Amino acid sequence: MKFMNIVILGLGKVGVELTELLCSEGHSITVVDKDPKRIETTVGLYDVAGVTGSITSHTVLREAGVVSADLVIALTGNDEINLTSCLMSKKLGSKNTIARVIKPEYSDGINIIRDDLGLSLSINPERETASEIARILKFPLAKNVEPFAKGKVEMIEYEVTANSSMAGRTIIEIFSRMKNPLLACAVERDGKVIIPYGDFRIEEKDLLTLVGSTERMTAFFREAGIKTTSIKNVIIIGGGNTAYYLASLLLKTHIDVTVIELNKSRAERIAELLPEATVILGDGTDHQLLAEEGIHNADALCSMTGVDEENIIASLYAKTASDNIKTVTKINRSELTFLAKPLGVGSVVTPKKIAANIILRYVRAMENSYYADNVLTLYKIANGRAEALEFAVNEDCSLAGTPISRLNIANDIVIASINRKGKIIVPHGNDTMEKGDTVIVVTTRARLDRLEDIRG
Structure with missing residues (x-):
């Protein structure tokens, strides 16, 4: 793991969310904003340095340390300012830059000029939020849906209702006899996240995190006797x-x-x-x-x-x-998110968290770039209390070829899925991870850097 020097330009909703997230990861953060009150508030809340001024001023950028920065992230609400500041930062010496790009006319064509602008990544929180909502509407039963293995695997969050066939049954009772089994890799109950085992009994209002191939999702719920509908x-x-x-x-x-x-x-x-x-x-x-x-x-x-x-x-x-209507509610303020969910507003999406998690995934990949088993995909799940990560199994991985039951996997970790040349495997004790596979791991740890760290 490598801790990095990161400069965040713009302290709007996404900027503040990302500052909190990256601070918790232990990075050295400098924040820049033209509003001195925002700087004062952020510096008071987090262990960061602050610079007040225009993010398109080379003097301000130098003061913020972009010359020696590992990463500069421009997150204002103005596309032109974000792109300009990233270009300037790259010219001044920053190793990597990320720009928030909102306008459809820019976002649609940004890949054509990304190299010319010196951009490592462009992010559009609005588009990413829309994509997440579209995935949720594909599986209306789900509170949330995240894709893995280039869309071949879905991870969904499903809330168990009183009339659900799952309520009152153990994991093994639910899944052992199914033709289309999924893997229950996490359960959120009363604000706590549990990695469930076969004898774990599901209760009403549990939030289950389920993983499986895309084609199995609907078949699983149908087999479980849970009514599914399609959105028209x-x-x-x-x-x-x-x-x-x-x-x-x-x-x-x-x-x-x-x-x-x-x-x-x-x-x-x-x-x-x-x-x-x-x-x-x-x-x-x-x-x-x-x-x-x-x-x-x-x-x-x-x-x-x-x-x-x-x-x-x-x-x-x-x-x-x-x-029977499916509702999806966009909420930006974190305090309202926790208040709104018990009210029954359906699925909740928070654009700033979606954007921050995408950037976090990129940062984690940068940190571990000297390992071949990079984090390919990363999502915060269970209201941020757990992480789901997709790793590549590299040539030197010591776990390859050993049955999962013999790996001594830690209690706060579960291997949720194995993708082997496009074939999705719901893993059991005798299954193995092989070189060239990609593996989805779910953990309640604060962070998991390498696939080999899953051992207890």
């Missing part, structure tokens, strides 16, 4: 960039989309960009308007406005208007 029509409240990206993804899969936007210019813009969508000018929290637009018959409602409270209210109303 969606109402999106809010017409910002996240809504645009989400509507685009849904329309490509032939889902009917209605977008409700209060701002006239935004409504006109999204109607022009997405002529196949139905765009309504109005207040998406207006119950009468929602009723007129068919909330009672909608398969899903996605609350995507810029106001957390409005999103929560809209989702709560949708739940009262229709028993």
Whole structure:
């Protein structure tokens, strides 16, 4: 593991979230923002250095230490400023740069000029959020869905209801006789995360993390006697960039989309960009308007406005208007996330956390670049209390070829899946990891750097 010098440019929602995350990983952080109050607050909360000033000023960038930085991350809400500051930082000596790019016209073509700009990575939180919502709508039963193995494996979070066939049964009773078994790799109960074993008994309100091949997901729930539905029509409240990206993804899969936007210019813009969508000018929290637009018959409602409270209210109303509707609620403020979930707002997405986790994955890969078993994919799961990581099994891996039952794996770790040349294996004791495989590992540890660290 290598601790790095990282400069974060811009202390908006994503910037502050990332500062907290990278500080907890032990890196040396310098933050830059033009607002002295933001700098003062952040320096007071975290063990970081702060510089006040414009992030496009070479004097400010030098003062922040970009000349010797391992990584510079530009996260303001202005694409041009982010790209300019990354280009300047690279020219001044920074080894790697990451830019937040929001506008569709930039985001769509950024790969063409990435090398010219000296960018290591560009990130679009709005697009990433839309992709996550689209995955959730693919499996409406799930609270959350994360892809692994280039989309061949899905990890879903499923909340056990009172009438679920899983409630009151042990892991082995549920999974042992199934033709399409998944692996239960984590259970969140009463704010604690547990790595379950065969005799672990599932209870109502448990949040299960399940892993398996994409094609097995629906088959598993059907076999378990749990009703699954497909989403055919969606109402999106809010017409910002996240809504645009989400509507685009849904329309490509032939889902009917209605977008409700209060701002006239935004409504006109999204109607022009997405002529196949139905765009309504109005207040998406207006119950009468929602009723007129068919909330009672909608398969899903996605609350995507810029106001957390409005999103929560809209989702709560949708739940009262229709028993079977799937709701997805965008919430930016962490304190509201923990308050909203018990209220029953359905799936919750937090763009700043999604963006921060993508950058964390890149940082972890940089740290371990001298190992061949790099972290290929990383997600925070169970409300951030556990991690799911995908590793490559390299030529020198001492674990290769040894049956899993003989590896003495630590109690806070489970091997969730093995991908062998496209074949997805739900691992058992006699299975082995082989060179060239990719392996998904779930752990409740604060961090896991190498595949070989899974031993107890």
